[in-house]
Amino acid sequence: PGMATGGCGDVLTGVLLALLAQGYEAETATRLGAYVHGLAGDVARSKCGVMGMTAGDVVACLPEAWSSL
DSSP states (O other), X not given: OTTOSTTHHHHHHHHHHXXXXXXXXXXXXXXXXXXXXXXXXXXXHHHHOTTTOXXXXXXXXXXXXXXXX
């Protein structure tokens, strides 16, 4: 529910497009992007709480999500 806020879908779109721009196949980009987006949401939830997180928090947590892979 924390990611059901305005802008979280835009964050996912940005992650997917970044992966496609790097040359990932569409299916791989979709799977990897959705996973990392959700992982960043989990990190944001642990830092901000489920009710207080925003799309900006998810963006801020993307580096930590990527480095955990």
